[in-house]
Amino acid sequence: xxxxxxxxxxxxxxxxxxxxxxxxxxxxxxxxxxxxxxxxxxxxxxxxxxxxxxxxxxxxxxxxxxxxxxxxxxxxxxxxxxxxxxxxxxxxxxxxxxxxxxxxxxxxxxxxxxxxxxxxxxxxxxxxxxxxxxxxxxxxxxxxxxxxxxxxxxxxxxxxxxxxxxxxxxx
Amino acid sequence: xxxxxxxxxxxxxxxxxxxxxxxxxxxxxxxxxxxxxxxxxxxxxxxxxxxxxxxxxxxxxxxxxxxxxxxxxxxxxxxxxxxxxxxxxxxxxxxxxxxxxxxxxxxxxxxxxxxxxxxxxxxxxxxxxxxxxxxxxxxxxxxxxxxxxxxxxxxxxxxxxxxxxxxxxxxxxxxxxxxxxxxxxxxxxxxxxxxxxxxxxxxxxxxxxxxxxxxxxxxxxxxxxxxxxxxxxxxxxxxxxxxxxxxxxxxxxxxxxxxxxxxxxxxxxxxxxxxxxxxxxxxxxxxxxxxxxxxxxxxxxxxxxxxxxxxxxxxxxxxxxxxxxxxxxxxxxxxxxx
Numbered sequence: 145x146x147x148x149x150x151x152x153x154x155x156x157x158x159x160x161x162x163x164x165x166x167x168x169x170x171x172x173x174x175x176x177x178x179x180x181x182x183x184x185x186x187x188x189x190x191x192x193x194x195x196x197x198x199x200x201x202x203x204x205x206x207x208x209x210x211x212x213x214x215x216x217x218x219x220x221x222x223x224x225x226x227x228x229x230x231x232x233x234x235x236x237x238x239x240x241x242x243x244x245x246x247x248x249x250x251x252x253x254x255x256x257x258x259x260x261x262x263x264x265x266x267x268x269x270x271x272x273x274x275x276x277x278x279x280x281x282x283x284x285x286x287x288x289x290x291x292x293x294x295x296x297x298x299x300x301x302x303x304x305x306x307x308x309x310x311x312x313x314x315x
Numbered sequence: 316x317x318x319x320x321x322x323x324x325x326x327x328x329x330x331x332x333x334x335x336x337x338x339x340x341x342x343x344x345x346x347x348x349x350x351x352x353x354x355x356x357x358x359x360x361x362x363x364x365x366x367x368x369x370x371x372x373x374x375x376x377x378x379x380x381x382x383x384x385x386x387x388x389x390x391x392x393x394x395x396x397x398x399x400x401x402x403x404x405x406x407x408x409x410x411x412x413x414x415x416x417x418x419x420x421x422x423x424x425x426x427x428x429x430x431x432x433x434x435x436x437x438x439x440x441x442x443x444x445x446x447x448x449x450x451x452x453x454x455x456x457x458x459x460x461x462x463x464x465x466x467x468x469x470x471x472x473x474x475x476x477x478x479x480x481x482x483x484x485x486x487x488x489x490x491x492x493x494x495x496x497x498x499x500x501x502x503x504x505x506x507x508x509x510x511x512x513x514x515x516x517x518x519x520x521x522x523x524x525x526x527x528x529x530x531x532x533x534x535x536x537x538x539x540x541x542x543x544x545x546x547x548x549x550x551x552x553x554x555x556x557x558x559x560x561x562x563x564x565x566x567x568x569x570x571x572x573x574x575x576x577x578x579x580x581x582x583x584x585x586x587x588x589x590x591x592x593x594x595x596x597x598x599x600x601x602x603x604x605x606x607x608x609x610x611x612x613x614x615x616x617x618x619x620x621x622x623x624x625x626x627x628x629x630x631x632x633x634x635x636x637x638x639x640x641x642x643x644x645x646x647x648x649x650x651x652x653x
Contacts, residue, residue: 161320181321181363184350204351205418217420223350224421227321228343228365271417278416280395289648292551293415 166230170195171239179226186210188226189236197237197266201295208294211267211274212236218274220293237266240273248314249273252307260298268294272308284309316353320362324369327494327528333364335496335524342366342526344387344423347414348430356440357431357447367423371528374398380534383492386425386527390480391416393424403532404644405541405562409483411647412545415552425527428481428491428507431518432474432582433554435459445471446515461620462554465628466612467581472515473618476508476583477554483543485584486560486576489532495525508583515582537562537574542638544631544645544652545578551650555579557628559635563599570594575607575636580615580628587611599640601633608632 163178170193177192186203189195189212201209203222210222213235240247249269252258259265271294281287287305296304324330324342334340341360343349344367352358371385374396382398393399394410414422436442436454443452455463455473463473481504489504508519521527545558555578564572573594577585590611597603608629615625634652638644643653 159320160318164321181319182316182353204354205347208415208417211417218417219421220347220417223347223418225321225343225346225350225363228346228367274420275416278391283648286648289551290416293417 164227164230166227168193168226168229168231169233171235177226181225181227183226184222185212185214185224185226185229185234186221189221189234192226195236195238198270199263199266201264201267206295207264207267208271209264209267211271211294213270213274216274216277218271235270235273237270240269247273249276249307249311252310252314253304255310256303256307257300258303258307259296259300264294264296264298268296268304272304272311275308276312281312317356317359319353319360321365322362323365327369327371327526330364330366330369330526331494331496331524334526337362338523340364344426345389345421346426347418347422348426352431352438355438357438366526371425377531382532384424384530384532386423386529388424389420390414390422390424390427391419394419402536402538403483403487404538405536405543405560406480406483406487406532408541408543408644408647409479409558409560412543412555412558413479424480424530427478428484428527428530429519429521430478433477434463434474437474446474446511446518449514449516456618459620460618462556462579463618463621464581465615465617465621465624466577466585467510467583468616469511469513469515471513472511472582474511474515474582475579476518476581477579478584479543479545479555479558479578481508482558482560482576482578482584484530484532485586486562486574487532487536488574489530491527492529492531493521493525494528495522497522497524499528501531504584505586511582518582535564535572537564537639540565540639540642542635542644543647544635544638546627546631557624557631559628559631560584561632561635561639563594563636563639565599565640568598568600570597570599570603570640573607575611575632577611577628577632580624585611594636599636601637604633604636604640605629607636 199209201207205220205223212221340362343363371387394407399407442454491502540563547553558578560576562574590607
């Protein structure tokens with residue numbers, strides 16, 4: 145939180161840090177992995193644990209494709225270093241279905257055709273799961289506002305809102 | 316992103332010790348702005364000192380009737396905290412006007428204060444920027460400056476502070492509590508952020524070895540007559556072109572206390588003592604509010620792409636004060652402006 149910006153002279157080299165062992169409970173399974181300090185949670189999930197359901201869109205927290213639940217709260221996994229989440233419980237889109245039955249949000253997205261290309265969908269669904277758990281959105285207007293961190297470039301927004309409303313009615 | 320080391324602070328004293336010993340290190344809490352800046356090579360810390368596990372996550376009522384907000388309270392938890400929604404709804408509204416639900420879940424109170432400008436040139440390392448590379452020049456003065464300052468800018472820098480939360484904290488006259496090698500101190504919110512002058516690389520008066528520990532609010536919360544009105548290029552998840560935090564105490568139709576803070580117009584949340592003093596003792600009316608807007612904007616200066624902000628700010632001030640006086644604050648989900 146120091147107020148000044150780029151303190152380090154460019155060109156200076158520092159020793160490459162050793163990889164740091166961390167553990168994450170992902171979709172109910174405890175996983176051990178080693179990460180560099182700069183490995184984002186997103187890259188750890190995709191490249192370290194082969195959970196490629198979570199998508200990398202902008203990699204800057206602007207599109208929401210990387211949304212996962214950490215301790216039940218929706219966050220942008222691209223703006224989190226994995227090492228900071230050592231010991232945390234993570235839920236990705238792969239962890240939502242139970243015993244071969246789709247999560248109500250997954251079923252609702254199918255029922256309402258709430259996607260076209262599908263790239264943003266894992267983030268949309270994880271974000272909607274967080275939204276429902278937060279319990280702050282009641283109306284379509286409030287759903288739209290509190291889902292504004294998830295962008296759909298195909299423009300499936302009306303169907304996404306309808307899908308979330310259906311799932312909210314079931315929860 | 317370049318190579319860096321990682322360490323976890325054991326407690327506040329350890330965090331201060333570590334930052335004092337390694338001035339090129341940076342604290343990380345929510346990381347929503349810092350990691351983004353590191354990916355663009357704008358921030359190049361030698362080490363990240365992770366403070367996210369320090370016990371600074373509580374919101375507590377204080378003996379003087381105020382509120383003490385731990386520096387690591389996430390923005391979303393703060394916005395929805397019952398003591399905030401009941402006693403300081405202006406603060407909750409301002410927080411919900413900013414970022415997205417995911418980012419608010421991650422971003423900390425202290426980090427919100429210390430986020431950097433979103434000036435395009437500050438982010439683009441291929442262009443000169445006095446804030447990023449002191450002495451290299453300002454690309455925005457003669458460049459794309461739609462989102463830039465109309466008040467308090469200098470030849471060195473016309474960047475704006477991007478926070479919504481800080482605009483409300485300025486209006487509420489919060490205090491920023493910090494700890495450093497020389498001990499603890501409290502900084503009045505108006506003195507925390509700086510104007511750019513000739514040293515735009517410094518956003519705040521926080522010293523290099525200091526850490527924000529809490530933000531304290533005084534008892535007066537303006538829960539009855541307030542509004543946070545933010546105008547932006549799209550309806551959600553965008554930075555302010557102009558935002559106004561308006562807070563009034565009314566005795567019948569007469570204004571007994573007034574606070575007016577603007578976001579998106581300056582290097583810091585902008586308040587104007589003359590405008591607020593004029594409002595006190597006057598009848599709450601459109602004419603009074605227009606007079607306040609004229610006073611606040613008397614020295615406003617536009618650039619090639621943002622001169623529209625001066626008239627926009629005038630209108631937003633009048634509308635926000637009107638909403639506050641009527642007790643009909645701007646909704647942060649319906650964007651209809653009434």
